[in-house]
Amino acid sequence: xxxxxxxxxxxxxxxxxxxxxxxxxxxxxxxxxxxxxxxxxxxxxxxxxxxxxxxxxxxxxxxxxxxxxxxxxxxxxxxxxxxxxxxxxxxxxxxxxxxxxxxxxxxxxxxxxxxxxxxxxxxxxxxxxxxxxxxxxxxxxxxxxxxxxxxxxxxxxxxxxxxxxxxxxxx
Amino acid sequence: xxxxxxxxxxxxxxxxxxxxxxxxxxxxxxxxxxxxxxxxxxxxxxxxxxxxxxxxxxxxxxxxxxxxxxxxxxxxxxxxxxxxxxxxxxxxxxxxxxxxxxxxxxxxxxxxxxxxxxxxxxxxxxxxxxxxxxxxxxxxxxxxxxxxxxxxxxxxxxxxxxxxxxxxxxxxxxxxxxxxxxxxxxxxxxxxxxxxxxxxxxxxxxxxxxxxxxxxxxxxxxxxxxxxxxxxxxxxxxxxxxxxxxxxxxxxxxxxxxxxxxxxxxxxxxxxxxxxxxxxxxxxxxxxxxxxxxxxxxxxxxxxxxxxxxxxxxxxx
Numbered sequence: 001x002x003x004x005x006x007x008x009x010x011x012x013x014x015x016x017x018x019x020x021x022x023x024x025x026x027x028x029x030x031x032x033x034x035x036x037x038x039x040x041x042x043x044x045x046x047x048x049x050x051x052x053x054x055x056x057x058x059x060x061x062x063x064x065x066x067x068x069x070x071x072x073x074x075x076x077x078x079x080x081x082x083x084x085x086x087x088x089x090x091x092x093x094x095x096x097x098x099x100x101x102x103x104x105x106x107x108x109x110x111x112x113x114x115x116x117x118x119x120x121x122x123x124x125x126x127x128x129x130x131x132x133x134x135x136x137x138x139x140x141x142x143x144x145x146x147x148x149x150x151x152x153x154x155x156x157x158x159x160x161x162x163x164x165x166x167x168x169x170x171x
Numbered sequence: 172x173x174x175x176x177x178x179x180x181x182x183x184x185x186x187x188x189x190x191x192x193x194x195x196x197x198x199x200x201x202x203x204x205x206x207x208x209x210x211x212x213x214x215x216x217x218x219x220x221x222x223x224x225x226x227x228x229x230x231x232x233x234x235x236x237x238x239x240x241x242x243x244x245x246x247x248x249x250x251x252x253x254x255x256x257x258x259x260x261x262x263x264x265x266x267x268x269x270x271x272x273x274x275x276x277x278x279x280x281x282x283x284x285x286x287x288x289x290x291x292x293x294x295x296x297x298x299x300x301x302x303x304x305x306x307x308x309x310x311x312x313x314x315x316x317x318x319x320x321x322x323x324x325x326x327x328x329x330x331x332x333x334x335x336x337x338x339x340x341x342x343x344x345x346x347x348x349x350x351x352x353x354x355x356x357x358x359x360x361x362x363x364x365x366x367x368x369x370x371x372x373x374x375x376x377x378x379x380x381x382x383x384x385x386x387x388x389x390x391x392x393x394x395x396x397x398x399x400x401x402x403x404x405x406x407x408x409x410x411x412x413x414x415x416x417x418x419x420x421x422x423x424x425x426x427x428x429x430x431x432x433x434x435x436x437x438x439x440x441x442x443x444x445x446x447x448x449x450x451x452x453x454x455x456x457x458x459x460x461x462x463x464x465x466x467x468x469x470x471x472x473x474x475x476x477x478x479x480x481x482x483x484x485x486x487x488x
Contacts, residue, residue, distance in 0.1 A: 004453060011207050011452035020209045 031109035033135075036094045038110040039085055041125070042103065042134035046151070049129065050104035050141060052078040057096035057105050065089035066096060075150030077142065083125040088118055102141040106134040182273055189262060193406040198224050200447050207451040228399075236395035243300040250297035251397045254404030257289040258411050265414050266341050268424045268431035279340040280332065283415060284325050287370055290408065291317040293401070294372070294379055298389035309388025312458055313379035316369055319465035320376075323473035324366035327359040330480035331419055344423035353420040358476045360420045362469060367416065369461075371408035373446055375453040378461060413442035 022029055031037070044050050053070025071081040096105050115121050133139070142151035144158055155162035198213065198221055205212025213220035238247055264279035266272040276282050291313055298310020332338060334355060335346035346352075353360045369376040380388035390401050417423060417438040424431030426438075456464070 008448060008452045012448060014207045014209055017209050019211055021211045023211070 031111075033109065035109035035111075036092045036107040038087075038108050038113055039090065039092075039096065039123075039128065040106055040108055040130045040132075040134065041083060041128045042106055042130060042132055042136075044140040044142070045133060045138055046140060047131075048077075048140075048142075048151070049079050050102045050139075051080050051083065052102055052104070052141065053080045054078075054101060056099040056101065060095040060099035062093060062095065063089045063091055073150070076147070077149035077151070080125060083128060085123050085128060086121065087113060087123060088121040103134070103136045103139055104141075108134075178273065181271065185262060185267070185271075185273065186259065189259070189407060189410065190403065192410060193403050194224050194228065195221075196406040196409065196443065197227060197402070199443070200450075203444060203447045204451050207448065231396055231399040234395040236397065239301065239303075239392050241302045242392060243302065246296050246300035247392075248397070250293045250300060251393065251400035251404070253293035253296070254290045255400050255407060257286050257293070258404055258407040260289075261286040261411050262407075262414075264340055265411070266344060266418060266423060267414075267435050269341070271432060272341070275339060275341050277337075277339045280328060280338045280343070280419075283340075284321075284328075287408075287411065288317060288321050290370075290404065293404065294389045297393070297401070298379075301389070301392040303392055305385045305387075306389050306391050309379040309381070309385050309391070312381075313372065313389060316372075316376065316378060316461060316465075319462055319470075320366045320369040323362055323465070323470050324370065326470070326473040326477055327362035327366065328419065329477055330356050330359045333477075333480050333484050340418055340423075343419060344425065347422040347425060351420060351422045356420065356476075356480070358472060359480075360416070362473050362476070363419070364412075364416060365469065367412035368446070368449065369465075371405060371412055371446075373405070373409065374450040375455050376461065377455060378458050381455065383455075409443055409446050410439065413439045413446065416442050 042050055051068075053068060055068065055070070058064075058066040058068060065086040066084070067086075068083040069081040070078055072078050092107065094107050097107050100106075113121070140151065142149050144160075146154075146157070146160070148154045201223070202212040202214075202220070213223040216222040216226055238244060261283050263273045264276050264282050266275070294313035294317075295310045298306040298308075298313065301307070331343060331352050334352065335343045337343060337346075343352075372379050378388075380390070382388070385391070390398055393401060414435075417435060421438050423438075424435045426434035429437075
Protein backbone atom coordinates (compact mmCIF):
# COMPACT_ATOMS: atom_id res chain seq x y z
CA UNK A 1 0.00 0.00 0.00
CA UNK A 2 2.84 2.40 0.86
CA UNK A 3 4.64 1.49 -2.37
CA UNK A 4 1.47 2.17 -4.34
CA UNK A 5 1.13 5.64 -2.84
CA UNK A 6 4.83 6.25 -3.40
CA UNK A 7 4.63 5.35 -7.08
CA UNK A 8 1.55 7.54 -7.53
CA UNK A 9 3.39 10.43 -5.89
CA UNK A 10 6.53 9.90 -7.95
CA UNK A 11 4.54 9.83 -11.17
CA UNK A 12 2.80 13.04 -10.14
CA UNK A 13 6.13 14.75 -9.52
CA UNK A 14 7.17 13.95 -13.09
CA UNK A 15 4.77 16.74 -14.10
CA UNK A 16 7.46 19.28 -13.20
CA UNK A 17 10.35 17.60 -14.98
CA UNK A 18 11.87 18.78 -18.23
CA UNK A 19 10.21 17.33 -21.34
CA UNK A 20 12.17 14.77 -23.37
CA UNK A 21 10.38 15.63 -26.60
CA UNK A 22 12.08 17.63 -29.34
CA UNK A 23 9.41 19.59 -31.24
CA UNK A 24 10.81 18.45 -34.55
CA UNK A 25 10.02 20.81 -37.43
CA UNK A 26 10.65 23.90 -35.28
CA UNK A 27 13.37 22.46 -33.09
CA UNK A 28 16.05 20.29 -34.66
CA UNK A 29 18.21 17.56 -33.25
CA UNK A 30 22.02 17.88 -33.40
CA UNK A 31 23.24 15.36 -35.96
CA UNK A 32 26.73 14.04 -35.39
CA UNK A 33 29.32 14.04 -38.20
CA UNK A 34 29.21 10.27 -38.42
CA UNK A 35 25.42 10.17 -38.71
CA UNK A 36 24.50 7.73 -41.49
CA UNK A 37 22.00 9.55 -43.67
CA UNK A 38 21.58 10.46 -47.34
CA UNK A 39 24.30 8.87 -49.51
CA UNK A 40 26.40 11.14 -51.77
CA UNK A 41 29.15 10.70 -54.34
CA UNK A 42 32.07 13.05 -53.66
CA UNK A 43 34.65 14.63 -55.97
CA UNK A 44 38.42 14.86 -55.68
CA UNK A 45 40.17 18.23 -55.08
CA UNK A 46 40.43 18.82 -58.83
CA UNK A 47 36.69 18.44 -59.30
CA UNK A 48 36.81 15.02 -60.94
CA UNK A 49 34.61 12.13 -59.89
CA UNK A 50 36.18 9.91 -57.28
CA UNK A 51 34.11 6.86 -58.19
CA UNK A 52 36.02 4.35 -60.29
CA UNK A 53 33.09 2.01 -60.86
CA UNK A 54 34.58 -0.98 -59.04
CA UNK A 55 31.14 -2.33 -57.98
CA UNK A 56 32.35 -3.01 -54.44
CA UNK A 57 29.58 -0.86 -52.94
CA UNK A 58 26.94 -2.70 -54.96
CA UNK A 59 28.44 -6.01 -53.83
CA UNK A 60 28.57 -4.94 -50.18
CA UNK A 61 25.00 -3.60 -50.14
CA UNK A 62 22.85 -6.04 -48.13
CA UNK A 63 19.60 -4.89 -49.77
CA UNK A 64 20.92 -4.50 -53.31
CA UNK A 65 19.82 -0.91 -53.63
CA UNK A 66 22.88 0.31 -55.57
CA UNK A 67 23.24 -0.29 -59.27
CA UNK A 68 25.90 1.17 -61.56
CA UNK A 69 27.69 0.64 -64.85
CA UNK A 70 31.42 1.34 -65.16
CA UNK A 71 32.96 2.87 -68.26
CA UNK A 72 36.24 4.52 -69.26
CA UNK A 73 37.10 7.87 -70.80
CA UNK A 74 39.72 8.39 -73.55
CA UNK A 75 42.56 8.50 -70.94
CA UNK A 76 41.60 5.14 -69.47
CA UNK A 77 40.08 6.73 -66.33
CA UNK A 78 37.17 4.64 -65.04
CA UNK A 79 33.93 6.31 -64.00
CA UNK A 80 30.32 5.17 -63.66
CA UNK A 81 28.16 5.62 -66.76
CA UNK A 82 25.16 5.59 -64.46
CA UNK A 83 24.94 5.31 -60.69
CA UNK A 84 21.56 4.67 -59.15
CA UNK A 85 20.57 4.29 -55.47
CA UNK A 86 17.06 3.26 -54.60
CA UNK A 87 16.50 4.99 -51.26
CA UNK A 88 13.20 3.23 -50.73
CA UNK A 89 15.28 0.07 -50.23
CA UNK A 90 18.37 1.59 -48.61
CA UNK A 91 18.77 0.77 -44.91
CA UNK A 92 21.59 3.30 -44.32
CA UNK A 93 23.93 0.64 -42.95
CA UNK A 94 27.04 2.37 -44.33
CA UNK A 95 28.61 -0.82 -45.74
CA UNK A 96 29.02 0.87 -49.14
CA UNK A 97 31.06 3.62 -47.52
CA UNK A 98 33.24 1.01 -45.80
CA UNK A 99 33.71 -0.95 -49.00
CA UNK A 100 34.62 2.05 -51.17
CA UNK A 101 38.39 2.02 -51.98
CA UNK A 102 38.43 5.62 -53.26
CA UNK A 103 36.33 7.39 -50.56
CA UNK A 104 33.85 8.25 -53.30
CA UNK A 105 30.59 7.08 -51.72
CA UNK A 106 29.85 8.66 -48.32
CA UNK A 107 26.93 8.93 -45.92
CA UNK A 108 25.95 12.41 -44.72
CA UNK A 109 24.05 13.76 -41.68
CA UNK A 110 20.79 14.39 -43.53
CA UNK A 111 17.60 12.40 -43.14
CA UNK A 112 14.93 14.73 -44.50
CA UNK A 113 14.31 12.87 -47.73
CA UNK A 114 10.51 12.44 -47.58
CA UNK A 115 8.70 12.17 -50.93
CA UNK A 116 5.06 11.89 -51.96
CA UNK A 117 5.93 9.69 -54.92
CA UNK A 118 7.89 6.50 -54.34
CA UNK A 119 9.59 6.79 -57.72
CA UNK A 120 11.22 10.03 -56.57
CA UNK A 121 13.24 8.07 -54.03
CA UNK A 122 15.36 6.56 -56.80
CA UNK A 123 18.37 8.90 -56.99
CA UNK A 124 20.39 9.05 -60.22
CA UNK A 125 24.03 10.02 -60.51
CA UNK A 126 23.29 13.73 -60.99
CA UNK A 127 21.27 13.68 -57.74
CA UNK A 128 24.01 11.85 -55.83
CA UNK A 129 27.10 13.68 -57.09
CA UNK A 130 27.97 16.68 -54.94
CA UNK A 131 30.51 19.45 -55.40
CA UNK A 132 32.50 18.56 -52.31
CA UNK A 133 35.27 16.31 -51.06
CA UNK A 134 33.21 15.09 -48.14
CA UNK A 135 35.02 13.66 -45.13
CA UNK A 136 38.42 13.27 -46.82
CA UNK A 137 39.59 16.63 -48.18
CA UNK A 138 42.70 16.61 -50.34
CA UNK A 139 42.47 12.96 -51.33
CA UNK A 140 42.74 12.14 -54.99
CA UNK A 141 42.79 8.44 -55.84
CA UNK A 142 44.42 8.83 -59.24
CA UNK A 143 47.29 10.78 -57.65
CA UNK A 144 48.27 7.82 -55.45
CA UNK A 145 47.38 5.07 -57.89
CA UNK A 146 50.07 3.56 -60.10
CA UNK A 147 47.90 3.91 -63.17
CA UNK A 148 48.22 6.90 -65.50
CA UNK A 149 44.72 8.03 -66.37
CA UNK A 150 45.11 11.64 -67.43
CA UNK A 151 45.66 12.99 -63.91
CA UNK A 152 49.40 12.42 -63.69
CA UNK A 153 52.04 10.56 -65.66
CA UNK A 154 53.57 7.25 -64.64
CA UNK A 155 55.82 7.63 -61.59
CA UNK A 156 54.82 11.22 -60.92
CA UNK A 157 52.48 10.50 -58.02
CA UNK A 158 52.91 11.18 -54.32
CA UNK A 159 55.48 8.82 -52.70
CA UNK A 160 56.14 7.27 -56.08
CA UNK A 161 59.49 6.61 -57.80
CA UNK A 162 59.83 7.17 -61.54
CA UNK A 163 59.57 3.90 -63.50
CA UNK A 164 62.76 1.86 -63.87
CA UNK A 165 64.13 1.27 -67.37
CA UNK A 166 64.27 -2.52 -67.31
CA UNK A 167 66.50 -2.67 -70.42
CA UNK A 168 69.26 -0.57 -68.84
CA UNK A 169 72.04 -2.11 -66.72
CA UNK A 170 72.59 1.10 -64.73
CA UNK A 171 71.10 0.80 -61.20
CA UNK B 172 -46.64 20.65 -20.11
CA UNK B 173 -44.10 23.15 -18.93
CA UNK B 174 -42.69 20.56 -16.55
CA UNK B 175 -42.22 18.02 -19.34
CA UNK B 176 -40.51 20.60 -21.55
CA UNK B 177 -38.18 21.54 -18.72
CA UNK B 178 -37.14 17.94 -18.05
CA UNK B 179 -36.73 17.14 -21.75
CA UNK B 180 -34.49 20.17 -22.13
CA UNK B 181 -32.53 19.12 -19.04
CA UNK B 182 -32.04 15.59 -20.39
CA UNK B 183 -30.89 16.87 -23.77
CA UNK B 184 -28.46 19.34 -22.21
CA UNK B 185 -27.02 16.78 -19.76
CA UNK B 186 -26.70 14.14 -22.50
CA UNK B 187 -24.98 16.56 -24.85
CA UNK B 188 -22.62 17.89 -22.19
CA UNK B 189 -21.69 14.42 -20.95
CA UNK B 190 -20.92 12.95 -24.36
CA UNK B 191 -18.91 16.04 -25.30
CA UNK B 192 -16.90 15.84 -22.09
CA UNK B 193 -16.42 12.09 -22.56
CA UNK B 194 -14.98 12.70 -26.03
CA UNK B 195 -12.83 15.55 -24.73
CA UNK B 196 -11.48 13.22 -22.04
CA UNK B 197 -9.58 11.32 -24.74
CA UNK B 198 -7.55 14.47 -25.30
CA UNK B 199 -7.24 15.15 -21.57
CA UNK B 200 -6.06 11.62 -20.86
CA UNK B 201 -3.44 11.68 -23.60
CA UNK B 202 -2.15 15.09 -22.52
CA UNK B 203 -2.05 14.17 -18.82
CA UNK B 204 -0.38 10.79 -19.49
CA UNK B 205 2.21 12.59 -21.60
CA UNK B 206 2.73 15.13 -18.84
CA UNK B 207 3.52 12.37 -16.37
CA UNK B 208 5.80 10.59 -18.82
CA UNK B 209 7.92 13.69 -19.60
CA UNK B 210 6.31 14.18 -23.02
CA UNK B 211 3.95 16.77 -24.52
CA UNK B 212 1.20 14.60 -25.98
CA UNK B 213 -1.00 15.71 -28.88
CA UNK B 214 -0.36 19.46 -29.27
CA UNK B 215 -0.53 20.09 -33.02
CA UNK B 216 -4.17 19.97 -34.17
CA UNK B 217 -5.82 23.21 -33.08
CA UNK B 218 -5.17 25.07 -29.82
CA UNK B 219 -3.32 22.75 -27.39
CA UNK B 220 -4.12 19.87 -29.73
CA UNK B 221 -7.78 20.00 -28.80
CA UNK B 222 -8.98 19.16 -32.32
CA UNK B 223 -7.37 15.73 -32.06
CA UNK B 224 -10.75 14.63 -30.69
CA UNK B 225 -12.48 15.74 -33.90
CA UNK B 226 -9.84 13.99 -35.99
CA UNK B 227 -10.18 10.81 -33.91
CA UNK B 228 -13.96 10.83 -34.25
CA UNK B 229 -13.84 11.34 -38.02
CA UNK B 230 -11.28 8.54 -38.25
CA UNK B 231 -13.47 6.19 -36.19
CA UNK B 232 -16.49 6.94 -38.39
CA UNK B 233 -14.62 6.16 -41.58
CA UNK B 234 -13.01 2.95 -40.32
CA UNK B 235 -14.30 -0.29 -41.75
CA UNK B 236 -17.10 -1.47 -39.51
CA UNK B 237 -16.30 -5.14 -39.69
CA UNK B 238 -18.31 -7.96 -38.18
CA UNK B 239 -16.36 -11.22 -38.11
CA UNK B 240 -18.12 -14.03 -40.02
CA UNK B 241 -17.81 -16.32 -36.99
CA UNK B 242 -19.46 -13.84 -34.62
CA UNK B 243 -22.97 -13.97 -33.20
CA UNK B 244 -24.19 -11.08 -35.31
CA UNK B 245 -27.16 -9.65 -33.40
CA UNK B 246 -25.49 -9.78 -29.98
CA UNK B 247 -22.23 -8.52 -31.41
CA UNK B 248 -23.93 -5.38 -32.72
CA UNK B 249 -26.06 -4.89 -29.62
CA UNK B 250 -23.33 -5.28 -26.96
CA UNK B 251 -21.46 -1.97 -27.37
CA UNK B 252 -24.69 0.00 -26.99
CA UNK B 253 -25.38 -1.47 -23.53
CA UNK B 254 -22.35 -0.01 -21.80
CA UNK B 255 -23.00 3.58 -22.91
CA UNK B 256 -26.73 3.25 -22.24
CA UNK B 257 -26.25 1.77 -18.76
CA UNK B 258 -23.80 4.48 -17.72
CA UNK B 259 -25.98 7.25 -19.15
CA UNK B 260 -28.95 5.81 -17.24
CA UNK B 261 -26.98 6.12 -14.00
CA UNK B 262 -26.57 9.82 -14.66
CA UNK B 263 -30.32 10.19 -14.24
CA UNK B 264 -29.87 10.31 -10.45
CA UNK B 265 -26.61 12.27 -10.26
CA UNK B 266 -27.32 15.68 -8.67
CA UNK B 267 -25.09 18.13 -10.55
CA UNK B 268 -26.63 21.00 -8.60
CA UNK B 269 -29.79 21.45 -6.48
CA UNK B 270 -31.85 22.29 -9.58
CA UNK B 271 -29.87 20.44 -12.26
CA UNK B 272 -30.85 16.81 -12.06
CA UNK B 273 -33.18 14.63 -14.08
CA UNK B 274 -34.86 12.54 -11.38
CA UNK B 275 -34.46 12.80 -7.61
CA UNK B 276 -35.30 9.17 -6.90
CA UNK B 277 -35.71 8.14 -3.26
CA UNK B 278 -33.69 5.00 -4.13
CA UNK B 279 -31.08 6.97 -6.06
CA UNK B 280 -28.08 5.14 -4.64
CA UNK B 281 -29.57 1.72 -5.35
CA UNK B 282 -30.50 2.83 -8.86
CA UNK B 283 -26.91 3.90 -9.47
CA UNK B 284 -25.56 0.56 -8.17
CA UNK B 285 -27.99 -1.40 -10.33
CA UNK B 286 -27.33 0.56 -13.50
CA UNK B 287 -23.57 0.60 -13.14
CA UNK B 288 -23.48 -3.16 -12.71
CA UNK B 289 -25.61 -3.57 -15.84
CA UNK B 290 -22.62 -2.30 -17.80
CA UNK B 291 -20.86 -5.63 -17.39
CA UNK B 292 -23.42 -7.23 -19.72
CA UNK B 293 -21.85 -5.40 -22.63
CA UNK B 294 -18.47 -6.91 -21.74
CA UNK B 295 -19.80 -10.41 -21.27
CA UNK B 296 -22.04 -10.36 -24.34
CA UNK B 297 -19.46 -8.61 -26.50
CA UNK B 298 -16.78 -11.09 -25.48
CA UNK B 299 -19.03 -14.07 -25.98
CA UNK B 300 -20.48 -12.92 -29.31
CA UNK B 301 -17.00 -12.30 -30.72
CA UNK B 302 -16.44 -16.07 -30.68
CA UNK B 303 -12.76 -15.54 -30.01
CA UNK B 304 -10.92 -17.20 -27.16
CA UNK B 305 -9.22 -14.02 -25.98
CA UNK B 306 -12.48 -12.09 -26.04
CA UNK B 307 -14.16 -14.84 -24.07
CA UNK B 308 -11.37 -14.87 -21.50
CA UNK B 309 -11.71 -11.11 -21.15
CA UNK B 310 -15.47 -11.42 -20.76
CA UNK B 311 -15.00 -14.10 -18.12
CA UNK B 312 -12.61 -11.92 -16.19
CA UNK B 313 -14.96 -8.96 -16.50
CA UNK B 314 -17.83 -10.94 -15.07
CA UNK B 315 -15.90 -12.33 -12.12
CA UNK B 316 -14.30 -8.98 -11.36
CA UNK B 317 -17.70 -7.32 -11.41
CA UNK B 318 -19.23 -9.91 -9.07
CA UNK B 319 -16.47 -9.64 -6.48
CA UNK B 320 -16.14 -5.87 -6.58
CA UNK B 321 -19.84 -5.09 -6.79
CA UNK B 322 -20.32 -6.72 -3.38
CA UNK B 323 -18.19 -4.33 -1.35
CA UNK B 324 -19.00 -1.37 -3.58
CA UNK B 325 -22.54 -1.58 -2.23
CA UNK B 326 -21.39 -2.48 1.29
CA UNK B 327 -18.98 0.45 1.52
CA UNK B 328 -21.80 2.87 0.69
CA UNK B 329 -24.11 1.51 3.40
CA UNK B 330 -22.14 3.35 6.10
CA UNK B 331 -22.92 6.64 4.34
CA UNK B 332 -26.56 5.64 4.05
CA UNK B 333 -26.61 4.94 7.81
CA UNK B 334 -25.18 8.36 8.62
CA UNK B 335 -27.42 10.31 6.26
CA UNK B 336 -30.46 8.09 6.78
CA UNK B 337 -31.49 8.14 3.13
CA UNK B 338 -30.83 6.54 -0.24
CA UNK B 339 -31.77 9.81 -1.94
CA UNK B 340 -28.62 11.42 -3.33
CA UNK B 341 -29.73 15.00 -2.64
CA UNK B 342 -30.30 14.05 1.01
CA UNK B 343 -26.83 12.51 1.15
CA UNK B 344 -25.34 15.75 -0.21
CA UNK B 345 -27.32 17.90 2.23
CA UNK B 346 -26.20 15.64 5.13
CA UNK B 347 -22.63 16.78 4.39
CA UNK B 348 -23.39 20.44 4.97
CA UNK B 349 -21.21 20.57 8.09
CA UNK B 350 -18.73 17.76 7.47
CA UNK B 351 -17.89 15.79 4.35
CA UNK B 352 -18.37 12.04 4.62
CA UNK B 353 -14.77 11.52 3.56
CA UNK B 354 -13.83 12.65 7.09
CA UNK B 355 -16.31 10.44 8.89
CA UNK B 356 -16.07 7.49 6.48
CA UNK B 357 -12.46 7.48 5.18
CA UNK B 358 -12.31 3.67 4.87
CA UNK B 359 -15.53 3.62 2.87
CA UNK B 360 -14.12 6.29 0.56
CA UNK B 361 -10.98 4.26 -0.24
CA UNK B 362 -13.02 1.10 -0.74
CA UNK B 363 -15.57 2.82 -2.96
CA UNK B 364 -12.85 4.42 -5.07
CA UNK B 365 -11.15 1.04 -5.50
CA UNK B 366 -14.41 -0.62 -6.45
CA UNK B 367 -15.21 2.28 -8.78
CA UNK B 368 -11.96 1.85 -10.67
CA UNK B 369 -12.70 -1.86 -10.98
CA UNK B 370 -16.24 -1.04 -12.10
CA UNK B 371 -15.04 1.16 -14.96
CA UNK B 372 -12.34 -1.38 -15.91
CA UNK B 373 -9.67 1.29 -15.81
CA UNK B 374 -6.03 0.60 -15.12
CA UNK B 375 -4.82 -0.85 -12.83
CA UNK B 376 -7.98 -2.98 -12.81
CA UNK B 377 -8.38 -3.38 -16.56
CA UNK B 378 -7.96 -7.16 -16.53
CA UNK B 379 -10.90 -7.77 -18.93
CA UNK B 380 -8.95 -5.74 -21.48
CA UNK B 381 -5.33 -6.51 -20.43
CA UNK B 382 -3.77 -5.67 -23.77
CA UNK B 383 -0.46 -7.26 -22.81
CA UNK B 384 -2.09 -10.63 -22.17
CA UNK B 385 -5.36 -10.83 -24.11
CA UNK B 386 -4.74 -8.76 -27.30
CA UNK B 387 -7.51 -6.30 -26.39
CA UNK B 388 -9.67 -8.58 -24.25
CA UNK B 389 -13.39 -8.38 -24.79
CA UNK B 390 -13.19 -5.86 -27.64
CA UNK B 391 -10.49 -7.58 -29.69
CA UNK B 392 -12.86 -8.09 -32.62
CA UNK B 393 -14.47 -4.66 -32.53
CA UNK B 394 -13.64 -1.88 -34.94
CA UNK B 395 -14.97 1.47 -36.08
CA UNK B 396 -17.76 3.13 -34.17
CA UNK B 397 -18.66 -0.03 -32.22
CA UNK B 398 -15.21 0.12 -30.65
CA UNK B 399 -15.86 3.84 -30.19
CA UNK B 400 -18.97 3.04 -28.18
CA UNK B 401 -16.93 0.90 -25.77
CA UNK B 402 -14.53 3.79 -25.48
CA UNK B 403 -17.24 6.38 -24.85
CA UNK B 404 -18.74 4.01 -22.29
CA UNK B 405 -15.41 3.76 -20.49
CA UNK B 406 -14.96 7.53 -20.34
CA UNK B 407 -18.56 8.07 -19.29
CA UNK B 408 -17.89 5.51 -16.57
CA UNK B 409 -14.94 7.57 -15.33
CA UNK B 410 -17.11 10.67 -15.18
CA UNK B 411 -19.85 8.74 -13.41
CA UNK B 412 -17.61 7.24 -10.73
CA UNK B 413 -15.88 10.59 -10.17
CA UNK B 414 -19.25 12.31 -9.90
CA UNK B 415 -20.50 9.68 -7.46
CA UNK B 416 -17.39 9.93 -5.30
CA UNK B 417 -17.88 13.69 -5.18
CA UNK B 418 -21.59 13.37 -4.42
CA UNK B 419 -21.24 10.77 -1.70
CA UNK B 420 -17.96 11.69 0.00
CA UNK B 421 -16.98 15.23 -1.00
CA UNK B 422 -20.16 17.19 -0.45
CA UNK B 423 -21.40 17.23 -4.06
CA UNK B 424 -22.29 20.74 -5.14
CA UNK B 425 -21.65 22.25 -1.68
CA UNK B 426 -18.97 24.93 -1.45
CA UNK B 427 -18.53 28.61 -0.75
CA UNK B 428 -18.63 31.59 -3.15
CA UNK B 429 -18.81 29.76 -6.49
CA UNK B 430 -22.11 28.51 -7.96
CA UNK B 431 -22.96 24.86 -7.13
CA UNK B 432 -22.42 23.50 -10.67
CA UNK B 433 -18.91 24.94 -10.77
CA UNK B 434 -18.04 23.33 -7.43
CA UNK B 435 -19.40 19.99 -8.62
CA UNK B 436 -17.48 20.20 -11.91
CA UNK B 437 -14.25 21.20 -10.18
CA UNK B 438 -14.38 18.36 -7.67
CA UNK B 439 -15.31 15.84 -10.36
CA UNK B 440 -12.45 17.08 -12.54
CA UNK B 441 -9.95 16.43 -9.74
CA UNK B 442 -11.09 12.81 -9.53
CA UNK B 443 -11.03 12.34 -13.29
CA UNK B 444 -7.41 13.51 -13.27
CA UNK B 445 -6.73 11.14 -10.37
CA UNK B 446 -8.12 8.27 -12.48
CA UNK B 447 -5.66 9.17 -15.23
CA UNK B 448 -2.82 9.48 -12.71
CA UNK B 449 -3.58 5.95 -11.52
CA UNK B 450 -3.29 4.72 -15.09
CA UNK B 451 0.07 6.45 -15.45
CA UNK B 452 1.56 5.06 -12.27
CA UNK B 453 0.24 1.65 -11.27
CA UNK B 454 0.88 -1.77 -12.83
CA UNK B 455 -1.94 -4.23 -13.41
CA UNK B 456 -2.32 -6.92 -10.70
CA UNK B 457 -2.59 -10.56 -11.66
CA UNK B 458 -6.11 -11.89 -12.17
CA UNK B 459 -6.07 -14.22 -9.14
CA UNK B 460 -4.47 -11.51 -6.98
CA UNK B 461 -7.32 -9.17 -7.85
CA UNK B 462 -9.88 -11.75 -6.80
CA UNK B 463 -7.95 -12.46 -3.60
CA UNK B 464 -7.78 -8.79 -2.61
CA UNK B 465 -11.46 -8.44 -3.30
CA UNK B 466 -12.75 -11.38 -1.29
CA UNK B 467 -10.13 -11.90 1.44
CA UNK B 468 -9.06 -8.35 2.32
CA UNK B 469 -11.43 -5.68 1.08
CA UNK B 470 -14.73 -7.45 1.78
CA UNK B 471 -13.90 -8.09 5.48
CA UNK B 472 -12.75 -4.47 5.82
CA UNK B 473 -16.00 -3.26 4.28
CA UNK B 474 -18.03 -5.43 6.67
CA UNK B 475 -15.99 -4.23 9.64
CA UNK B 476 -16.47 -0.62 8.58
CA UNK B 477 -20.21 -1.21 8.36
CA UNK B 478 -20.22 -2.80 11.82
CA UNK B 479 -18.28 0.04 13.45
CA UNK B 480 -20.41 2.70 11.75
CA UNK B 481 -23.56 0.89 12.90
CA UNK B 482 -22.28 0.70 16.49
CA UNK B 483 -21.44 4.42 16.54
CA UNK B 484 -24.84 5.34 15.14
CA UNK B 485 -26.52 3.21 17.79
CA UNK B 486 -24.45 4.75 20.59
CA UNK B 487 -25.21 8.28 19.39
CA UNK B 488 -28.92 7.60 19.48
